[in-house]
Amino acid sequence: MRKLFFGVSVAVMAIGFLAQAVSTVVAEDNYPSKQINWYIHSSAGGGTDIFTRTVTAELKDILGVPIVVSSMSGGSGARMLNYMMEQPADGYTVFSMTNSNLATMARKNTTAQRADIIGIARGCYDPQAFMISTKGPYKNIQEILEEAKANPGKIKVGITHVASVDHVAAYLFAKAADVQFEYVPFTGGGEMVVAVLQGTVDMGVLNPSEVMGQVDAGNLTAAVVFVQERLKSFPDAPTAKELGYDVEMNTWRGIGVKAGTPDAVVKKLADSIQQVMQGERYQKYLADNSMEPVSVMNAADWNAFLDAEWPLWGEIMKELGYVK
Amino acid sequence: MFEQLVIGFMTIAEPTNFLAVLMGVVGGMILGAMPGLTAPMGCALLIPFTYGMEPVAAITMLVSLYCGATYGGSIAAILVHAPGTPAAAATTFDGYPLAQKGQAGKALGMACISSFIGGFFSVIVLIFLAPVLANIAIKFGPAEYFALAIFGLSMLSSVGSKSTVKNLLGGTIGVFIACVGMDEISGFSRYDFGITHLMDGISFIPVMIGLFAATEVFRQAEIGMRKVAIDRKISGLPSWKEIKSVKGTLLRSSLIGTFIGILPAEGGTVASFIGYNEAKRFSKTPEKFGTGIIEGIAAPECANNAATGGSMVPTMALGIPGSGTTAVILGALMVHGMRPGPLLFVQHTQEVYGVFAGMFVANLLFLGLGLGGAKLFSQVLRVPNYVLSPIILVLCVVGTYALKNNMADVWIMLICGLVGYKMKEYGFTAAPIVLGLVLGELIEISLRRSLIVFDNNPLIFFTRPWSVALIILTVLGLCSPLIRSWLDNRGNGKGPALSEAGESED
Numbered sequence: 049m050r051k052l053f054f055g056v057s058v059a060v061m062a063i064g065f066l067a068q069a070v071s072t073v074v075a076e077d078n079y080p081s082k083q084i085n086w087y088i089h090s091s092a093g094g095g096t097d098i099f100t101r102t103v104t105a106e107l108k109d110i111l112g113v114p115i116v117v118s119s120m121s122g123g124s125g126a127r128m129l130n131y132m133m134e135q136p137a138d139g140y141t142v143f144s145m146t147n148s149n150l151a152t153m154a155r156k157n158t159t160a161q162r163a164d165i166i167g168i169a170r171g172c173y174d175p176q177a178f179m180i181s182t183k184g185p186y187k188n189i190q191e192i193l194e195e196a197k198a199n200p201g202k203i204k205v206g207i208t209h210v211a212s213v214d215h216v217a218a219y220l221f222a223k224a225a226d227v228q229f230e231y232v233p234f235t236g237g238g239e240m241v242v243a244v245l246q247g248t249v250d251m252g253v254l255n256p257s258e259v260m261g262q263v264d265a266g267n268l269t270a271a272v273v274f275v276q277e278r279l280k281s282f283p284d285a286p287t288a289k290e291l292g293y294d295v296e297m298n299t300w301r302g303i304g305v306k307a308g309t310p311d312a313v314v315k316k317l318a319d320s321i322q323q324v325m326q327g328e329r330y331q332k333y334l335a336d337n338s339m340e341p342v343s344v345m346n347a348a349d350w351n352a353f354l355d356a357e358w359p360l361w362g363e364i365m366k367e368l369g370y371v372k
Numbered sequence: 373m374f375e376q377l378v379i380g381f382m383t384i385a386e387p388t389n390f391l392a393v394l395m396g397v398v399g400g401m402i403l404g405a406m407p408g409l410t411a412p413m414g415c416a417l418l419i420p421f422t423y424g425m426e427p428v429a430a431i432t433m434l435v436s437l438y439c440g441a442t443y444g445g446s447i448a449a450i451l452v453h454a455p456g457t458p459a460a461a462a463t464t465f466d467g468y469p470l471a472q473k474g475q476a477g478k479a480l481g482m483a484c485i486s487s488f489i490g491g492f493f494s495v496i497v498l499i500f501l502a503p504v505l506a507n508i509a510i511k512f513g514p515a516e517y518f519a520l521a522i523f524g525l526s527m528l529s530s531v532g533s534k535s536t537v538k539n540l541l542g543g544t545i546g547v548f549i550a551c552v553g554m555d556e557i558s559g560f561s562r563y564d565f566g567i568t569h570l571m572d573g574i575s576f577i578p579v580m581i582g583l584f585a586a587t588e589v590f591r592q593a594e595i596g597m598r599k600v601a602i603d604r605k606i607s608g609l610p611s612w613k614e615i616k617s618v619k620g621t622l623l624r625s626s627l628i629g630t631f632i633g634i635l636p637a638e639g640g641t642v643a644s645f646i647g648y649n650e651a652k653r654f655s656k657t658p659e660k661f662g663t664g665i666i667e668g669i670a671a672p673e674c675a676n677n678a679a680t681g682g683s684m685v686p687t688m689a690l691g692i693p694g695s696g697t698t699a700v701i702l703g704a705l706m707v708h709g710m711r712p713g714p715l716l717f718v719q720h721t722q723e724v725y726g727v728f729a730g731m732f733v734a735n736l737l738f739l740g741l742g743l744g745g746a747k748l749f750s751q752v753l754r755v756p757n758y759v760l761s762p763i764i765l766v767l768c769v770v771g772t773y774a775l776k777n778n779m780a781d782v783w784i785m786l787i788c789g790l791v792g793y794k795m796k797e798y799g800f801t802a803a804p805i806v807l808g809l810v811l812g813e814l815i816e817i818s819l820r821r822s823l824i825v826f827d828n829n830p831l832i833f834f835t836r837p838w839s840v841a842l843i844i845l846t847v848l849g850l851c852s853p854l855i856r857s858w859l860d861n862r863g864n865g866k867g868p869a870l871s872e873a874g875e876s877e878d
Contacts, residue, residue: 105420123571236699242690
């Protein structure tokens with residue numbers, strides 16, 4: 049009797065272990081089998097929110113599970129990244145990220161680092177440019193650089209927040225051109241456009257897509273763009289590279305999960321998201337927001353991109369004095 | 373222009389477009405009436421639903437929501453002392469006392485009518501003067517914003533309790549709270565004690581809900597313990613005569629609200645405070661403000677709704693948002709292929725006039741719904757305190773949490789509620805703190821930005837026309853009690869009445 053009991057218990061335990069092992073495998077194979085929680089670090093209605101909702105609207109049909117998008121703003125992504133670190137790496141916690149998350153990580157305002165994140169896809173690559181007023185004293189970047197060389201600190205450059213992608217782009221350019229700019233931080237792009245138009249600042253780091261209305265009216269134009277090739281909308285604006293300064297620093301938005309997520313889950317998520325991003329609706333979203341189809345990057349390319357950009361942030365934050 | 377407007381109205385008369393306006397207004401009124409749920413949030417949630425809609429229907433729905441929410445904020449402010457939107461904070465000053473006096477109907481009616489007049493005025497300005505007035509926004513640089521913020525702070529002398537010292541102290545606390553968190557110029561976080569939640573600063577809405585709504589809930593709980601039943605009557609709507617008696621205030625607030633709305637950095641909240649303050653300053657009986665008079669409701673409500681049309685001016689004509697909500701609307705315009713900027717009116721004439729017509733209709737709709745519903749809304753006051761107060765507190769908690777899905781905001785709200793409750797016992801009011809908090813960031817950042825831009829030359833504030841004009845207005849405003857008593861003396865030939873002026877300033 050006792051033997052039988054022992055045998056049964058062993059059998060039950062064995063089945064239990066087996067079942068658990070199987071269920072782990074099944075969980076990976078069946079991903080996703082429950083609701084996915086998706087976090088953004090900025091507030092509702094912003095660019096990242098709209099990007100995320102455009103992706104998830106179709107993704108939820110492809111994956112067949114509900115996706116709940118919540119805003120977890122705080123500390124430029126610090127709160128969201130800290131929360132991610134506490135969640136299991138199972139693919140049910142996904143987040144949208146931007147350059148400012150790298151800044152937050154580089155400034156060590158969160159415990160998360162590059163190695164804690166697996167990139168799933170890049171969805172937006174919004175070119176940045178030095179925008180100048182067409183009625184201002186400087187007609188092109190050469191004139192601005194001459195003035196900056198003659199009077200260091202005289203050229204005022206508008207940026208949205210310090211230690212942001214705007215700031216870094218302008219700083220890298222100034223460093224490469226060996227000039228000194230005075231940076232004027234603004235809390236939003238709108239205020240900065242006003243400052244450029246009124247001449248309060250000599251130029252501003254802006255995404256041309258945000259200000260096309262003013263460009264069409266002939267009030268603003270780009271002096272330099274920070275992408276590899278000239279933009280179609282500004283055929284006369286040189287790239288930084290053409291001027292001999294190898295600066296590429298633009299606004300991107302992408303999707304990530306916590307490191308340690310099983311490969312099968314990452315692949316399933318990444319493939320489904322690629323399917324959405326190559327689709328008609330997403331491509332229309334890019335076109336409506338003046339972004340090129342090259343915005344979309346698959347997981348492998350994007351992780352390589354992140355690996356290349358990440359050390360840059362650490363270096364610059366140190367040079368600018370934001371991290372010891 | 374009239375022809376295009378007629379076509380615009382015909383577009384809005386189409387059933388789907390009209391339905392979009394109606395849904396926007398009703399949705400906006402509900403959102404606005406709920407503390408913590410705000411118009412920018414509502415618009416952001418609606419945007420994905422507008423993808424499949426025609427541009428005119430999509431944009432008018434969002435704009436209608438904006439108009440409806442700005443009015444809706446006054447409902448909760450008047451009935452339960454909970455400003456539904458930040459812009460309705462000043463409406464509590466007279467709206468709530470009037471409702472408590474048994475004239476909730478009159479208070480709600482006045483709020484609705486003045487919101488309508490302000491909104492209507494601003495839409496007319498938007499249609500006829502947008503391209504011209506948009507240039508004002510270009511005239512305002514950091515130095516001008518600093519002068520404007522100082523002008524705003526000068527209101528501390530008249531908004532709040534009778535004691536100027538206590539108001540100044542409250543204002544200073546408000547400005548100090550605004551210093552918590554990220555310093556926008558240096559990029560370092562201040563007074564955060566290593567708490568991530570404080571790195572973004574203490575947001576305005578949780579503080580406001582705590583100081584106004586939660587404080588009142590705690591006070592009602594105390595009263596309720598002493599006396600269970602309170603007799604609360606509901607009066608009818610304001611009479612034509614009463615409305616006519618505040619026409620000067622309505623005109624003044626319409627102008628102030630539209631002007632402040634046009635400035636990209638400021639919106640309805642500052643407009644309503646300035647509207648209230650100026651009404652009090654021009655009034656022959658300033659001492660009655662705060663006791664529950666219709667003029668004190670008309671002034672802020674008219675101003676904050678006038679800011680809706682005002683902030684659409686730079687949004688459409690420059691592509692620069694005039695407020696938090698219009699920033700979201702700007703995004704929607706781009707999504708629907710209408711590139712905001714100086715050429716919008718030329719390239720998309722038909723759509724633009726459709727939106728204008730939609731704004732007119734939205735203002736008319738909330739006028740009808742608000743006046744018709746005033747009696748219904750007032751029924752809230754028939755609910756006994758011991759049922760109503762807990763419900764309000766729950767709504768405060770939910771609304772505050774919904775802002776950023778953050779419990780930290782809820783704690784801030786509750787702490788502010790308790791502080792506000794204790795503060796009131798010592799004669800402090802919430803208004804100066806809220807005013808300091810609203811203006812604190814603007815003062816600091818515009819001062820420091822001006823100094824960077826103008827190479828640390830403090831004289832620029834006195835050499836730029838708009839800035840000088842605002843500084844002169846500030847000085848005049850601060851000296852007005854003295855000037856008034858001096859004029860009175862001269863007129864009456866009586867002895868010095870400085871003691872009187874001293875009293876009102878004390």
